[in-house]
Amino acid sequence: MTTPAAETSEETPVGRSAGTSWVLRRVRPLGGDPVDVVLADGVVAAWRPAGSTHAGAGGLPAGTTVLDTDGLILLPGLVDLHTHLREPGREDAETVASGTRAAALGGYTTVFAMANTNPVADTAGVVEQVWRLGLDAGHCDVRPVGAVTVGLAGERLAELGAMASSAAGVRVFSDDGHCVSDALLMRRALEYVKAFDGVIAQHAQEPRLTENAQMNEGTVAARLGLPGWPAVAEEAIIARDALLAGHVGSRLHVCHVSTAGSVEIIRWAKAKGWNVTAEVTPHHLLLTDDLVCSFDPVYKVNPPLRTAEDVAALRAGLADGTIDCVATDHAPHALEDKETEWAAARPGMLGLETALSVVIETMVIPGRLDWAGVAERMALAPARIGGLPRTAAEVWSSIAVGAPATVTLLDPAPWRMVEPDALASRSRNTPYAGRSLPGTIRATFLRGRPTVLDGKIV
Numbered sequence: 001m002t003t004p005a006a007e008t009s010e011e012t013p014v015g016r017s018a019g020t021s022w023v024l025r026r027v028r029p030l031g032g033d034p035v036d037v038v039l040a041d042g043v044v045a046a047w048r049p050a051g052s053t054h055a056g057a058g059g060l061p062a063g064t065t066v067l068d069t070d071g072l073i074l075l076p077g078l079v080d081l082h083t084h085l086r087e088p089g090r091e092d093a094e095t096v097a098s099g100t101r102a103a104a105l106g107g108y109t110t111v112f113a114m115a116n117t118n119p120v121a122d123t124a125g126v127v128e129q130v131w132r133l134g135l136d137a138g139h140c141d142v143r144p145v146g147a148v149t150v151g152l153a154g155e156r157l158a159e160l161g162a163m164a165s166s167a168a169g170v171r172v173f174s175d176d177g178h179c180v181s182d183a184l185l186m187r188r189a190l191e192y193v194k195a196f197d198g199v200i201a202q203h204a205q206e207p208r209l210t211e212n213a214q215m216n217e218g219t220v221a222a223r224l225g226l227p228g229w230p231a232v233a234e235e236a237i238i239a240r241d242a243l244l245a246g247h248v249g250s251r252l253h254v255c256h257v258s259t260a261g262s263v264e265i266i267r268w269a270k271a272k273g274w275n276v277t278a279e280v281t282p283h284h285l286l287l288t289d290d291l292v293c294s295f296d297p298v299y300k301v302n303p304p305l306r307t308a309e310d311v312a313a314l315r316a317g318l319a320d321g322t323i324d325c326v327a328t329d330h331a332p333h334a335l336e337d338k339e340t341e342w343a344a345a346r347p348g349m350l351g352l353e354t355a356l357s358v359v360i361e362t363m364v365i366p367g368r369l370d371w372a373g374v375a376e377r378m379a380l381a382p383a384r385i386g387g388l389p390r391t392a393a394e395v396w397s398s399i400a401v402g403a404p405a406t407v408t409l410l411d412p413a414p415w416r417m418v419e420p421d422a423l424a425s426r427s428r429n430t431p432y433a434g435r436s437l438p439g440t441i442r443a444t445f446l447r448g449r450p451t452v453l454d455g456k457i458v
């Protein structure tokens with residue numbers, strides 16, 4: 001793909017020909033030594049010596065397309081545990097089709113679609129609708145997240161069992177955007193999902209401690225005169241829920257961890273042997289609360305951007321596995337909901353098309369994660385937490401022969417300027433506009449079928 005070459009070789013420039021089998025020539029699986037990787041019948045069919053395969057070579061299925069992928073890194077298809085696709089209800093901000101296009105361009109092959117739609121995804125009917133919209137769009141797998149409580153109101157449990165046994169096969173339940181703040185309801189939800197190995201993904205925000213909160217509580221908030229969102233409001237809920245998960249022997253997943261104290265509590269809960277997992281967003285790995293001084297609502301997000309000390313602890317926690325995975329919290333918002341005064345603006349940032357680049361900048365370039373670590377934190381761990389089929393999750397780690405050809409090809413070298421108008425999302429609320437980020441997704445394959453070639457949707 002780097003040197004598609006009319007005159008140099010028999011290789012096919014990416015995008016010009018659509019075979020059902022593909023050779024990734026001189027690709028570097030998990031950043032290792034180059035090999036030729038054959039994708040056929042939806043799986044990784046063979047590894048061959050680097051550069052040995054050319055169009056018309058023996059042993060290749062008819063119609064094989066050879067891609068020059070020299071220097072590109074082959075990763076398992078990325079899995080996002082935390083995406084807002086906004087359909088049904090806010091199709092002006094995002095649709096399943098536009099959001100999954102953004103996902104594929106970002107290297108994702110599965111996204112978990114959050115339940116805070118309108119109507120809320122709190123019944124088998126709505127989760128099946130979202131799941132079918134994902135199938136129709138075809139850009140990546142869509143796994144709907146079911147709401148924990150009816151209407152996200154935090155008062156009574158939604159039909160968790162019905163959503164689990166629906167065609168959508170829901171395993172992750174979350175009121176994200178809202179905290180399940182009632183301890184008894186949280187306990188009941190944790191108990192209930194054990195029956196089908198589900199997980200409760202908690203948006204940890206003690207509501208009374210965050211009433212009217214506008215940004216991280218701290219010196220910047222004091223200077224700007226904005227009401228603060230204290231770290232303890234997150235940490236208190238995580239500590240409570242970790243204790244509950246340990247008590248009932250169930251699975252808790254903590255959404256968008258944002259403070260150093262939260263990392264410590266999760267480390268403690270894991271040391272206790274409790275089944276607690278956690279995610280961090282790309283923006284909490286890179287950005288800090290002093291950006292709020294601009295009063296640009298693009299930096300308004302929930303949980304809020306925190307301090308440099310928090311960012312350092314989050315990076316360390318992701319590196320040592322205390323934080324299991326990166327999840328985007330891709331939160332598209334229409335212009336009128338974002339381009340307004342700070343207090344009225346909705347919280348949330350786009351993330352799907354820039355997540356891997358931010359992880360490269362904050363974790364790979366400084367040597368905190370290697371490419372196998374990126375695969376673990378952005379594909380394998382979220383697949384495990386989200387209950388994706390075990391066979392697929394296991395083989396993804398190695399991109400071994402027989403693994404589903406659900407992979408992404410990354411050119412790690414170039415830095416590119418983020419241009420909001422060039423994004424596939426229907427919304428424009430990226431906090432990285434005009435900023436240079438490293439790495440470009442060149443291709444994404446879903447079970448052997450390209451969804452992105454040459455950086456463009458197929």
Ligand code: DOR
Pocket residue numbers: 084116176177178203300301302303329331332346347348349
């Ligand atoms: O900033 C956020 N936006 N945080 C959330 O938890 C919800 C999300 C949204 O839905 O916009």
